[in-house]
Amino acid sequence: MKPDEFRRVGHEVIDWIADYRERIETFPVLSPVAPGWVRDHLAPLPEQPEHGFDGLLHDLDTVVLPGTTHWQHPSFFAYFPSNASLPSVLGDLLSTGLGVQGMLWATSPAATELEQHLMAELAKAMALPDHFEGVIQDTASSAALVAVLTALHRHGDDWRNKGVRGDEVVYVSGQTHSSLAKATRIVGLGEDNLRSIEVDPDTLAMNADALAAQVARDRADGLRPILVCASIGTTSTGAVDPVEAIADLCAAEDLWLHVDAAWAGPAALLPEHRHLFAGVERADSFGANAHKWLLTAFDLSLYWTAHPDTLVQALTILPEYLRNDATESGAVVDFRDWQVPLGRRFRALKLWAVVRWYGLEGLRQHLRGHIALAEALEAKVEHSRDWLTAAPRSLALLTIRHRDGDQATRDALLRINASGEAYVTHTVVNGHFAIRVAIGSETTEARHVDALWNRLEA
CATH class of the missing domain: 1.20.1340 (dopa decarboxylase, N-terminal domain)
Structure with missing residues (x-):
């Protein structure tokens, strides 16, 4: 061509x-x-x-x-949004058009330094601590895997040469994303090395006291706790774990604290919601997806760490064919050492296009608009004779169930999805089948949410 x-x-x-x-x-x-x-x-x-x-x-x-299945449809309320805004589509086209492979600084200095600049500026806009250094991963699943690998390196005895010992333990809650279980499995630890900590039945947030008790039991049994994953905005209901209390425990027990805010993370751009992120400054790593609620085409996950040297030590492998003067000088960052794969796309370009097109204030309006729509829907549920909330609303996510029980809730979900007019998914909350309404499409307006509510009430 x-x-x-x-x-x-x-x-x-x-x-x-x-x-x-x-x-x-x-x-x-x-x-x-x-x-x-x-x-x-x-x-x-x-x-x-x-x-x-x-x-x-x-x-x-x-x-x-x-x-x-049309993920960009304004009546897509399933899972979480995957906003491929048109500016990000064009940014992705520019990235692909350049066709660079940014594994090393030397293979494309702009790919590395634009990413460094973008991650530092976003950290500032989100009020993240100055000691965080950022890198773009493909997904939050990869970010979780990198966190587990880095924790293994920090706590391992010659882990890079000998692999896992088998006594390492990772802690999550029953609401934590399944990527942590997969990461634990990938690194060579089985399900027996993953602890699922109980949650508060009302908030569905991790019980910090139960976590402390489990860590104590594991240490008494001769095991080695290495990492806790705290969530800000769980997939099921948007629950927010008590990061401050978990950070206290991690500091006392020398555990790696990874905070997964894959969906809710962009809300840190909003000063009025920064209380949700209390304690994040004490995390060892923090992740948020731009490809969910931040208008950026899949895939692009933001990952910050307080210990970039430990991350690089865990993942670096330098064969002769990758040696070059810039790397040897120590004056540059080679992002190949910050991720699992060697090769990497110029992902920063599509997020840069988004921020340049909308501006930070435009992104804040985008987030606030969805939160307002969820608040309006919540008010309708509160005054409904048929529906009630199954969990507290979290930002733009509402989880509801029918008063007549699981079958009535399930019937409503099947009816809505079969109509083609909207798409919702389900979860189970305290044993009850519930519908998740995740508001996040760029073009979703009040009329789309009202239409969904009318179908629920039908």
Whole structure:
């Protein structure tokens, strides 16, 4: 493809994306196709070049779109948002167009230094401590794995050469994201080395006293506690763990404290909600996803650590073919040592595009608007004869259940999702089936939330 061909076809692709976003509300939010439908409608790969995108765009319209669940739809209330704002789409295009591989400073100085600048500026805007140093991971799952690996290195006896001893213990709550369980498994520790601490039945936050008691029991049994994950905004209900109390324990017991704020983290941009982040300044690592609530196309996860040297020591491997003068000088950062994979995309460019387009104040308005919509929905639930909250509202996440019980709640969820007019998911709270309403799409307005409420009340 020559640059002039790219220009012509690129205009067609941009037009297709723009048209799709303009008509996104005409599609059912949840794809209605049966398993295998998409594959059955795809043609064999062409033997000869097509020299155009006409056929590909036709297949997008006739095969891909029917098989797509529309995450950018304003009535997408499932899981958490995955905002691919159009400025971030263009930023991603620029990153891909440059085609750099930023594993070393030397392989693209701009990729490294723009990321350093962006992470430092965001930390300042979110009132994070000055001693935090940041790096972009792909997802919060990778961030959790990096945290566990760094904790193992800090607490291990020659861990890099000998691996885990098998007596290391990681602590989560029953509400912690499953990525911590997976990370524990990946590093070679089994389920027996993961402790699920009880939560407060009202707030669903980790019980710090129960955590302290479990750590004491494990030490008495000759085990080695290494890491606690505290959550700010759990996936199930948005619960906020008592980070201050957990930080006290971690300081006393020399445990790595990882704070997972994958969804709620961007709310630190809002001064009125910074009380939720009390104690984060004492964490060893802190993660928040820009690809959930911060208008940035998947994947881009923000990860800060108070101990970058320990992280690099845990993950660095320097074969001869990666040696270069800049690295040897010690004057630069090579982000390959801050993550699990060697290669890395120029992800910072799409987040930079977002911040430049909206400005920090625009991002704050985006967050506040969703919180206000959730507050309005909460008020409707409080005055409803049929619905009640299953857990306290957390920012823009509301968890509700029907007064008539689990089956009535389940029936409402199935009815809404089958209609194609909205998409919600469920969780279980204190034994009760509940619906999660996660408000976060860039184009969601009061009319979309009101329409969802009318369907719930039907």
